[in-house]
Amino acid sequence: MSNLLNVENLSKHYEGFDLQDISFAVPAGNVVGLVGSNGAGKSTTIKSILGLVRPSGGSIQLFGEETVGMPDSRFAQLRQRVGVVFDTCAFPAESTVDEVGRFMAACYRNWSTAKFNQLVERSALPRRKCVRELSRGMGMKLSLACALAAQPDLLILDEATAGLDPIARDEALNILREFVADESHAILMSSHITSDLDKLADYILCIDGGHMVFSVETDSITGLAGVAQCRQADFLAVAESGLYAPGTLRTLKQPLSTLVLVPDRFAFAQAFPNIPVEHADIDSFMNLTLKGELL
Amino acid sequence: MKAMFLSDVIAVRKYLKQQTIIAFVVGIFVAAMSGSLYAIPPFIGFMIAFSISFTVIALDEASNWQGFRLALPLSRADVVRGRYASLLALTCYSTLLGVLAALIAYGLALLFPGVSQLAELAGAGLDGFAMAFVAVLSVFLCSVLLAIMLPLCFCFGMTKAIRWVPLVAVLAFVLFFAGVGGDVTSVAWIVNVFDALLTPVGLAAMVALTVVVYGGSCLLAGKLYLKREF
Numbered sequence A: 001m002s003n004l005l006n007v008e009n010l011s012k013h014y015e016g017f018d019l020q021d022i023s024f025a026v027p028a029g030n031v032v033g034l035v036g037s038n039g040a041g042k043s044t045t046i047k048s049i050l051g052l053v054r055p056s057g058g059s060i061q062l063f064g065e066e067t068v069g070m071p072d073s074r075f076a077q078l079r080q081r082v083g084v085v086f087d088t089c090a091f092p093a094e095s096t097v098d099e100v101g102r103f104m105a106a107c108y109r110n111w112s113t114a115k116f117n118q119l120v121e122r123s124a125l126p127r128r129k130c131v132r133e134l135s136r137g138m139g140m141k142l143s144l145a146c147a148l149a150a151q152p153d154l155l156i157l158d159e160a161t162a163g164l165d166p167i168a169r170d171e172a173l174n175i176l177r178e179f180v181a182d183e184s185h186a187i188l189m190s191s192h193i194t195s196d197l198d199k200l201a202d203y204i205l206c207i208d209g210g211h212m213v214f215s216v217e218t219d220s221i222t223g224l225a226g227v228a229q230c231r232q233a234d235f236l237a238v239a240e241s242g243l244y245a246p247g248t249l250r251t252l253k254q255p256l257s258t259l260v261l262v263p264d265r266f267a268f269a270q271a272f273p274n275i276p277v278e279h280a281d282i283d284s285f286m287n288l289t290l291k292g293e294l295l
Numbered sequence B: 001m002k003a004m005f006l007s008d009v010i011a012v013r014k015y016l017k018q019q020t021i022i023a024f025v026v027g028i029f030v031a032a033m034s035g036s037l038y039a040i041p042p043f044i045g046f047m048i049a050f051s052i053s054f055t056v057i058a059l060d061e062a063s064n065w066q067g068f069r070l071a072l073p074l075s076r077a078d079v080v081r082g083r084y085a086s087l088l089a090l091t092c093y094s095t096l097l098g099v100l101a102a103l104i105a106y107g108l109a110l111l112f113p114g115v116s117q118l119a120e121l122a123g124a125g126l127d128g129f130a131m132a133f134v135a136v137l138s139v140f141l142c143s144v145l146l147a148i149m150l151p152l153c154f155c156f157g158m159t160k161a162i163r164w165v166p167l168v169a170v171l172a173f174v175l176f177f178a179g180v181g182g183d184v185t186s187v188a189w190i191v192n193v194f195d196a197l198l199t200p201v202g203l204a205a206m207v208a209l210t211v212v213v214y215g216g217s218c219l220l221a222g223k224l225y226l227k228r229e230f
Helices: A044-048 A072-081 A097-108 A113-122 A135-149 A166-181 A192-202 A220-225 A232-240 A266-272 A281-289 B004-035 B040-058 B062-071 B074-110 B114-123 B128-156 B158-180 B187-197 B198-229
Strands: A004-015 A017-027 A030-034 A057-062 A081-084 A154-158 A186-190 A202-208 A213-215 A226-231 A250-252 A258-264 A277-279
Touching: A004 A044, A004 A186, A017 A044, A017 A186, A017 A202, A030 A044, A030 A192, A030 A281, A030 B158, A044 A057, A044 A154, A044 A186, A044 A213, A044 A226, A044 B062, A057 A266, A072 A081, A072 B074, A081 A135, A081 A192, A081 B062, A097 A135, A097 B004, A097 B062, A097 B114, A154 A192, A154 B004, A166 A186, A166 B040, A186 A192, A186 A258, A192 A281, A202 A220, A202 A250, A213 A220, A213 A281, A213 B198, A220 A281, A220 B040, A232 A258, A232 A266, A250 B187, A258 A266, A258 A281, A266 B187, B004 B040, B004 B074, B004 B114, B040 B062, B040 B128, B062 B074, B074 B114, B074 B158, B074 B198, B128 B158, B128 B198
Parallel strands: A017 A213, A030 A186, A030 A202, A081 A154, A154 A186
Antiparallel strands: A004 A017, A004 A057, A202 A213, A226 A258, A226 A277, A250 A258
């Protein structure tokens, strides 16, 4: 399994903010979800990958080629294989849907007009309407149609599903699933809607305050990890059980209980059958990891 | 470059249609009022070229279009060259529109000799070389102003650049006239310059200077744009 994107020790210095030592890979056939709070560094990471900002340090390999310091013209050629969707529909407000298609066809060598037309129809986008007349959801559908009609190998999505209603979001996720079903394709997707990543992502990377907090397989969160709801006595029992080394569990105090993030909910349930434990999702995993205290 | 050029054309097409109609009406009105056909090409040239140029540059900053554009397979050099090409084409188009408006005004003057406002235009006749001169002069002056403005826009973005354009433009003209030497404020100097320019060689020199100044500005803008982050 080859990596379409390899990021190693990426750093970027801004006045008042530092992105530091971000490392991850996007293997072919996989979806990597990028999560974190606002201002965590997700967009800076994506901008560095796309060449919109110059990294202060580290290495970014796109399709096996180092892009840091690469001549701009070569970088533009590499982006022929990358489809991009940002958090807003960025096309000029007075362009119609058809005109956006014409412009994108002039940008991408592999542009498929047939695919664009098919996606425009599937999303019920009005061809003659200007971008400024489209709702936010429609704008995002147009952006996604453009990114896919470019027939890229790698999709980079920055909050691409924001603004879509639940039905449109499910439809978008289906389209992304179809895209990544081709084992030579991959997706890097930042999103605040972690339920989308629960459904789609193979790996989750969390950034906070410019630092990488965790990088794990989604299955280890949704398939294995759990959140135990402990009363005071339960909590003491877990702490004194000796099953978990100090500093390995995250806990978060609630008004009536304490939540404990456990790495294996099945093992936990066996050891503590009287303590209710539910499966973790990305949201609870991230919350407890970022806000929780180490036990 | 082709994609960027197309993007600019698509972005301004609607505005251009409106401006063309307005410019035609205003141009013919100006010709009738001033009694001169030769004021029309520079008037329409400047009016359309600058109003549309500002519009297209301002659109870059809307919805992060300029950032998104660079995430596509367009190099920064493509963006700069495409923008310079589209604005030069726009300048030429608007000046030619001015020439066309002047010809229409002249035709109207010949067709309706009884209309007093147009009589002066018919009486003065139409000098083809003079018309070519004002057209080239219009393109030259528009290009020089764009050549000053565009590198700043590519370096800082329009919002910041617009604060620096007047200062840089004044400095550029002061330095140019200081370099030229002589009493540049005297009428005789201005008359001499126009006499020199109002020849086929002068016209060719203006075209060549346009290419040098505009092309040089494009190279500078390309270098500045490489350093910009989004």
